[in-house]
Amino acid sequence: MTSPFRTAEGGRIDRATTLEFTFDGQTHTGHPGDTLASALLAAGRHQVATSIKLGPPRGIAAAWAEDPGGLVQIEEPFPEPMLLATTVELHDGLVAHGLPGQGRLAEISDSARYDAVHHHVDVLVVGAGPAGLAAALTAARSGARVALVDDQSEAGGSLLSGTDRLDGGPALEWVAAAVAELAGHPEVLHLQRTTAFGSYDDGFVLALERRTDHLGTAAPKHVSRQRVWRLRARSVVVATGAHERPVVFSDNDRPGTMLAGAARTFLHRYGVLPGRQAVVFTTNDSAYDAALDLHRAGVRVQAVVDARPAGSPRREECERAGIRVLSGAVVTGTQGVERITHARVAAFADGEVGAVSAIACDVLLVSGGWNPAVHLFSQARGRLRYDEALGAFLPAEELDGLSVTGAAAGVFDLAGCLTDGQRVARAALTALAVPPPGEDRLPTAPEPVAPAAPLVLWRVPDTSGAGGHTSFVDLQRDATVADIERAVGAGLRSIEHIKRYTTIGTAHDQGKTSGVLTSGITAELLGVPVQATGTTTFRPPYTPVAFAALAGRDRGRLFDPERVTSLHDWHVAAGAVFEDVGQWKRPRHYPRPGEDMEAAVLRECAAARTGVGLLDGSTLGKIDVQGPDAAVLLDRLYTNLMSSLKVGSVRYGVMCGVDGMVIDDGTVLRLAEDRFLLLTTTGGAAKVLDWMEEWAQTEWPDLRVHCTSVTEQWNTFPVVGPRSRDVIGAVFPQVDVANEAFPFMTWRDATLDGVPVRLARISFSGELAFEVYVNPWYGVAVWERLLEAGRPYGITPYGTETMHVLRAEKGYPIIGQDTDGTVTPHDLGMAWAVSKKKPDFVGKRSFARQANQDPLRKQLVGLLPVDRRTVLPEGSQIVELHADGQLPPPPVPMLGHVTSSYRSAELARPFALALVKGGRSRIGDTVHVPVDGTLVPVEVTGSVLVDPEGARRDG
Amino acid sequence: MQLIECPWCGPREEVEFHYGGQAHVPYPDHPAEVSDEEWAHYVFFRDNTKGRFAERWCHSAGCRRWFNAIRDTATYRFESVHRLDAPQPHATELARSRRSTAP
């Protein structure tokens, strides 16, 4: 329960409040402002987990998202795998345990809310460190619309981890004033706990805001847990700082080994000492700050081991404090069991390692230099260049609308970051033609002390005898220098190949510490410049993002819109079983108690063929085509002639692509000389409207015609069967329903209690049928009138399955089920629907192509299983036996496939439709369909199996 | 995700648009009179240009208007967009290069 490594004072934590949490079954305490990692370190615990492949302990190695080690599984408040202890904000009741690289998804569903917000700004600044704050202030002061996002819980960036001073006071006072000033600008959106994780085209940046995670069980339920910000900025300023990188040496994975900058963060931000006895190993001046700060905080700094032969001008400062500085020396390895006990140190000159001695320590701080966080720049396809002096990759070009500033651009001193942030913002404003602000003061920063040049050192030669097998490059993947050597030895040269061969950089941290190390070590092994090796591609997301957050509100019923007709509630009450047709919910059948689908469909089919049935066909696509040239457009797009259609009449039509293949079919009602109503398939409605508008706009802009979808404006109820005339006659007594007065393929306007209703004699079943069209507001009322009037005849509502059986018995194809984009009207036996009079229409020229004349094209035919029992599975292949009754040797030629297959009440046997090579010439033949391993003999027939003369339909 | 400039609506999100393939491939004036080969070229053949390319786009989830664009197929950048009733500055030049690649 104690926190022996907590400092007596300081840090950004709320010491007045104590939080209790459980890690690996042990109870610990911490404070608001802690991360799980800082609270564990305060308790003296470095080890978080064990390695995924090799098993040794692994600990906290960094202070934020670059940590390759400290993976945890959260159990409470909600199970969540693969989070970093360094990025989990502490809250009361947190229960977590360490993970050896693999987590466990929750078995209960996530009840938290996730959402997304679109936001447009002039300038987006990513990162609220000194450069980002300076840039945001300049942009805000100009009056521009600004967003500032930062992934930490509070603004300040690197200033949170140090003791910098600005305007003569603590730098964080300036940060607080800057944040307050930004809050006063109404056009500024400032988000903390918000990670910009992807940068895309045209200033599009995705950012994840963690809104309630830090509140734990106290999180209000009505607030979304995480929010994806879809930011679109005219100008993006990337001020994302830099990641410190380690130097690779033997046994560098031992807990207690940590980046030097991370130790400063734990000290200054969280009030935590990473240990009692430290060794600091560095290649550059920045780690001297860690050594001196820890010394002042009471840590015994045993030695600063500086790989540079000339050391640092800061040596004196250390020696005055009593810290030993070993210049021209390196750490070659570590000792200890679960935690480091000694750093192994040796002289280092000209790449040669001298005699090793061990220095006792419980924490080893390492700095191999800084990698600018160029991720967002690189994701936006910015080119990088390798800087020899820094040993790091920097932006190599200016991008339109995206600039990089501060440490991300290789500027590492505070004064430089402030002026660079301001400069970049002013340039961005100028590019946007926004006048930069007149009053735009920067705080005064101390004169920077020029650092001594860093040494670029990727790895210390392995003198341990382990041959590089314990020199870890990517701790999370257990990938070592030996693995890179093996990759290079196997002939790999490309850094992308080496990444995949070794898996370096593929873990949760995506190579934040290991990526550039791998480039450097690979270049050394290949003997080429690091610039030639380059980096692997930076891809979003910068840090892991939960699928739940990406899905946002688009889950469950909101995943895809559901379309229902005005009859939906009636269908539900009637016990309909629904099927999805595109986004529509359509009743498939209406089972009575005890009926399965087969029984229900046989009953519904029999009712429609012998009495009367009623279908909700409202999902049929409907397009209102108006204008003086409406008939011209239809003549050019349908294969048959539409201009000759009389007002009051209906015609079936087929549309083809320019390749002559059927794309949709349906009926056309001529409403007036200059107005048609087109009925399309349910699934083809949007496509047909697109198709018509494309031709009207791009090829024939001279045509005076407009097309409008009216699918949702009309309910359509087919009343089907020999008694349909009685039903329509009873409901619409003013309409003469006699065949002579109201023949097949005509329509009539009627009214029902003053409500306009359109009646059409259209049949998709082959039966005598009427379609009733009405405004959906009156849909239920009209439907119920039809049912009422049909009661004496046993009127039966039927669903799509019965509709399919009825139409298939008549050989009416469903475009997209019985066709597949390679089928012409002729293949469907619909030469009658192809005009010979019209000089041209879309698709006509292709009918004359040789391939379209091939007598062996697949044609639509009927199939009757000889056993009168088997329902052929749709999609089954069709084969032909040799004369001797044997199958041809493999590969067995395929004649075609079954496209529709049902049991027929009318025929009292199953039947099918199929596309068969030269099908019409095979009528009367017997072919075979393999079903469950046996060959079922089937007779090839014409496609129309019921009432081929059409006597019922026309009667 | 790109911003695409609809010549009628202004810049809008890429997801609102539909790609319509190569621009300036006119429907033959007299399809019955072209050879099978010429017809096949109209139906099936399109240029596969790397670099500047004249294309058709439709603002299908917006104003539903078709327009033409000059876009670089290697960088995805739109160079210009053109209403169908406006002059097409690059049409002639691109049409000529297309014809020269046809057999």
Ligand SMILES: [Zn+2]
């Ligand atoms: Zn538009």
